[in-house]
Amino acid sequence: MNWIAIAVTFKLxxxxxxxxxxxxxxIAYWLTFSRWxxxxxxxxxxxxxxxxxxxxxxxxxxxxxxxxxxxGRFYSDVVGHPLPFTFEGLLLxxxxxxxxxxxxxxxxxxEQVDRRLIEASWTLGVSRLKTFFRLIxxxxxxxxxxxxxxxxxxxxxxxxxxxxxxxxxxxxxRTVSIDIYDEVQALNYAGAAKTAxxxxxxxxxxxxxxxxxxxxxxxxxxxx
Amino acid sequence: MAAALTVDCRKTFPGRFSAAAQLTLPLDxxxxxxxxxxxxxxxxxxxxxxxxxxxxxxxxxxxxxxxWVDVASNIRLSPQARRIGYMAQxxxxxxxxxxxxxxxxxxxxxxxxxxxxxxRELIALLQLQGxxxxxxxxxxxxxxxxxxxxxxxxxxxxxxxxxxxxSALDAPTRAKLCGDLRRLLTQLAIPAVVxxxxxxxxxxxxxxxxxMSAGQVLQVGAPQEVFSCPANAEVARIVGxxxxxxxxxxxxDSGLATVSVNGIALKGLGADxxxxxxxxxxxxxxxxxxxxxxxxxxxxxxxPGLVVQMLPQGPVVxxxxxxxxxxxxxITRGAREELGLETGSAVVVVIKAGAVHLVPRSG
Numbered sequence: 001m002n003w004i005a006i007a008v009t010f011k012l013x014x015x016x017x018x019x020x021x022x023x024x025x026x027i028a029y030w031l032t033f034s035r036w037x038x039x040x041x042x043x044x045x046x047x048x049x050x051x052x053x054x055x056x057x058x059x060x061x062x063x064x065x066x067x068x069x070x071x072g073r074f075y076s077d078v079v080g081h082p083l084p085f086t087f088e089g090l091l092l093x094x095x096x097x098x099x100x101x102x103x104x105x106x107x108x109x110x111e112q113v114d115r116r117l118i119e120a121s122w123t124l125g126v127s128r129l130k131t132f133f134r135l136i137x138x139x140x141x142x143x144x145x146x147x148x149x150x151x152x153x154x155x156x157x158x159x160x161x162x163x164x165x166x167x168x169x170x171x172x173x174r175t176v177s178i179d180i181y182d183e184v185q186a187l188n189y190a191g192a193a194k195t196a197x198x199x200x201x202x203x204x205x206x207x208x209x210x211x212x213x214x215x216x217x218x219x220x221x222x223x224x
Numbered sequence: 225m226a227a228a229l230t231v232d233c234r235k236t237f238p239g240r241f242s243a244a245a246q247l248t249l250p251l252d253x254x255x256x257x258x259x260x261x262x263x264x265x266x267x268x269x270x271x272x273x274x275x276x277x278x279x280x281x282x283x284x285x286x287x288x289x290x291x292w293v294d295v296a297s298n299i300r301l302s303p304q305a306r307r308i309g310y311m312a313q314x315x316x317x318x319x320x321x322x323x324x325x326x327x328x329x330x331x332x333x334x335x336x337x338x339x340x341x342x343x344r345e346l347i348a349l350l351q352l353q354g355x356x357x358x359x360x361x362x363x364x365x366x367x368x369x370x371x372x373x374x375x376x377x378x379x380x381x382x383x384x385x386x387x388x389x390x391s392a393l394d395a396p397t398r399a400k401l402c403g404d405l406r407r408l409l410t411q412l413a414i415p416a417v418v419x420x421x422x423x424x425x426x427x428x429x430x431x432x433x434x435x436m437s438a439g440q441v442l443q444v445g446a447p448q449e450v451f452s453c454p455a456n457a458e459v460a461r462i463v464g465x466x467x468x469x470x471x472x473x474x475x476x477d478s479g480l481a482t483v484s485v486n487g488i489a490l491k492g493l494g495a496d497x498x499x500x501x502x503x504x505x506x507x508x509x510x511x512x513x514x515x516x517x518x519x520x521x522x523x524x525x526x527x528p529g530l531v532v533q534m535l536p537q538g539p540v541v542x543x544x545x546x547x548x549x550x551x552x553x554x555i556t557r558g559a560r561e562e563l564g565l566e567t568g569s570a571v572v573v574v575i576k577a578g579a580v581h582l583v584p585r586s587g
Contacts, residue, residue, distance in 0.1 A: 116316040119277050122303040123310035124330030125379060134329075138320045 001194050004171050005179040009156055012087070012175065016094040017152040020102035023095070024147060028106030029132065047100045054097065058164025061093045065165075090166035090173045097161045102151040109143020110136060146210050153206040156199060227251040229383065229415065233283030233293065235269050243269040243439035244283075249432065251288060254415040258430035258447070260423070261462055266439040267419040268313070268387055274417060275310045275385050276303035287383060306383070309376035309414070313388040315368050317360035317375075323347075324356045327374045346374040349408075366397045373405075377412060384409075384416040390425060402428050403584060423465055427451070427503045427583045435459050447585075448503065466508040466542075466552035470585070473500045480524075481582055488548040491524035492580030503583040508542060510579035511553035514572040515563050524577040527551070531569045534560070545573050 031043055049057055065072045065083040076082045083089040113136050121131040137144065159177040166173030168182070176199055183192035228251055234244040243266030249257045259267040272278040274285065276292065279300060285293040292301045303310070317326050327346055331339045347353055350370040360368055369389065376384065389405060390398045406428050409416055420426050426433055427447050434444045435454075442462075443455040451468035454460035471483040471490070483490045483504055490504060512523070529547030541560045543553045551573055555563075565571065 114316070116312050116314065117318055119275075119303070120310070120312060120316040120318070120375075121329070123275055123277070123306075123308055124375065125304050125307070126330060126332070127304060130332075135318060135320075 001191070001198070002174075002176075002179045005174050005176050006195075006198070008087070008171065008173070009175040009177075012091060012094055013152045013155040015091055016098055016155040017102075017148050019091070019095050020098060020151045021144075021148050024099070024102035024106050024151075025144075027099075028103045028110055028147075029136075031103065031107045032110040046103050049097050050100050054158065054160025055164055057097055058093060058161040061089075061096060061161070061165050065089055065092065084165060085167040085169060085173065087166075087172050090162060093161045093165040094155050094158065097158060098151040098154045101154045102147040105143050105147035105150060106140070109140030109146075112143070113139045142213055145213065149206050149210050153203050156203060227288040229274075229288075229417075230284075230286045231270070231274065233273060233280035233285055233295075235273055235278055235280045241266070241269075241439060243436075245270050245434075245436075245441045247434055247441060247444065249415060249417070251415050254413045255431040256409055256416045256418060256429055258426045258433045259417060259419045259436055260421070260426045260430075260433050260450075261436035262421055264438075265436040267421075267436050269439075270436070271385050271387050271417060271419050274383070275308060276301060276306055277310075307379065307381055309379065309381035309384045311372050311376045311384075311386045311389060314392060315360075315372035317368055317372055319360055322357050322359060323352060323363070323371050326360065326371055327378055329375065330379045342378060346378055350374045365393045366401055369393065369401060373408070377414070381414060384412070384414045386416060386418045388419055388421070391420070391422070398425075405429060406584070423451070423463060423505070424581070424583045427468070427505070427585065435462055437462055451505070464507065465505045465581075466554075467504070467506040467511075467550070469504050469549050471502050471504040471582075473502055473582070480577060483580070483582060486548045488527060490527075490575075490580055491577040492582045493578050501585050503585050505581040505583055506551060506575060506579060508552040508554040510575060511551060512574040513543065513545070513553055513555060513559075513563060513565070514574055516570075516572065521574060522576070523574045525573070525575040525580065527573040527575075529571060529573055531565055531567055531571060534565065534567060545571060547573055551575075 027046065031039065031046070062084055063069060065075065067073060067076065067082050072083055083092070117135060117139070118131055121135050122128070126134065157177055158175070159181070162173065162175050162178055166175070168174050168178055176195055180192045180195050183195070229249040231245055231247045234242065236242040247257070249255060259270060261267055269278060273280050273293070280293060280295060282295055283293070284291065284295065287306070290301070291299050292306060293299060318329065321329060324343055328339050328343050331342060334342065347356060350373060352367065352370055352374065355363065355367060360371065363371065369392070390402055393401060402425055409429065418429055420429070430447050432444065433447050433450045435442045435450060437458055443450055443459045448468050448470065450459070451463050451465050454463055460466070469485050471485040473481050474484050474489070475482040479493060481492050483492055483502060485504055492504065527547040529545040529551070531543055532546045532550070533544040535542040536557065540554050540556055543555060543560070543565065545551050545553060553573065563571070
């Protein structure tokens with residue numbers, strides 16, 4: 001088994017899930033509580049990675065962070081090397097690719113919180129920010145954990161985006177899924193099987209955790 | 225001008241509903257304003273505008289010298305900044321917090337010792353001893369209501385806003401807690417606005433009643449005045465109680481109370497009446513008229529009097545009889561002709577004790 005690829009993958013998934021927790025909370029809060037009439041435009045953008053082929057998403061991210069874009073130029077000016085085909089570039093792509101897997105469970109959980117409880121908190125003099133942390137977060141804990149776990153699991157298995165943005169650099173951007181692909185290309189089925197089984201076991205375990213914890217919150221399977 | 229809560233605003237929910245109100249509640253001494261009316265009349269909307277949970281699109285709300293809302297000057301004070309105690313109809317207790325946690329939720333500015341002291345005071349005041357660590361789901365309706373009240377008054381608000389404070393309770397509990405709530409409001413001496421659709425609650429709790437219907441305030445006045453002298457037919461229909469007079473309970477024989485109204489004795493059912501000062505409330509439909517005190521009936525009240533006014537309204541006539549105090553009766557035109565009633569006729573007013581509703585009032 002390629003332990004380096006496994007380490008890269010878990011590091012990527014952990015960082016992606018952590019960043020999405022921090023970035024996803026305000027986005028989900030805004031999506032849930034904003035009364036802006038054009039909100040659906042943002043909702044659609046957040047959900048886009050669910051339907052877009054990863055190669056298409058990866059292609060645009062590659063263009064956006066490449067040396068010909070302002071973002072890419074700014075990054076290489078500040079950091080000293082370009083963003084594509086680095087771990088940081090891959091992390092950025094992963095965050096965008098897994099965004100709906102965090103934001104949608106977060107927003108679904110916030111939606112479940114009774115507005116009257118939030119209003120009661122406001123009338124008790126507690127600010128909106130403190131109400132969020134003291135009331136909304138505890139009441140939607142299951143949905144928040146679901147979002148973190150799903151974005152973690154989703155990042156573990158990503159392939160197209162990694163290939164487009166990360167390339168295939170050992171110890172930097174070669175993840176487990178690409179390692180499996182390489183093994184199969186090299187006709188090393190035994191090596192691929194071991195890594196594939198590991199990924200299957202981890203993914204299944206993670207989903208077991210989510211479903212056992214809360215069956216009501218949005219997930220990749222339709223609700224019954 | 226003395227300090228007052230003045231409301232003059234309009235709130236529209238496009239395509240559905242619009243509520244408007246002009247109201248003044250003097251703040252000194254603290255009084256209880258009742259927003260009274262059927263469901264859908266805009267009471268809750270108005271209360272939520274006072275709480276800062278709805279923004280009116282026209283008008284202003286001022287509390288004492290502080291402007292809470294002034295749409296023209298774009299002033300909108302947040303609910304957090306109004307120092308109010310707001311209690312929603314279903315109490316909105318935080319399910320993740322214990323009774324203590326709920327009560328101290330708004331007290332996080334206080335040092336820990338002062339906070340615990342305040343919580344202890346409130347637990348004692350609302351008789352919640354032993355329930356400190358219970359979660360809201362483990363409490364009865366009456367206990368939940370008391371926790372919600374404790375939480376609302378914990379920060380010593382300058383205005384208390386209660387939305388249907390008793391409607392989520394069963395009838396016997398409601399009657400008991402209504403009296404408790406009245407004593408609490410008197411004891412706290414905080415100005416309050418209370419929404420209700422129950423006339424007995426309105427009479428018991430209120431110093432001023434605003435009758436609302438279809439998003440409009442139809443009449444504002446003292447409870448007795450609004451009930452006895454409705455400004456128009458719509459108010460009369462909403463309040464539904466034509467005779468409201470003040471009385472004193474002189475005897476209470478296992479639930480059958482004897483009340484003195486201007487020296488006239490009346491029998492009414494008053495199992496829930498604790499104090500002696502009551503409002504005596506009688507619907508005109510429940511009042512019978514006899515030509516002379518001829519027959520003995522099962523009714524407990526036979527009051528001789530003189531017809532002082534007759535008001536024909538379609539198939540019925542509303543007749544005011546002076547029996548020492550005015551009582552209104554509604555009878556059909558045919559009945560009126562059979563009895564040969566004219567202004568000045570002597571009649572006997574017959575009312576069953578069960579139709580004489582006794583509602584406690586502040587002495």
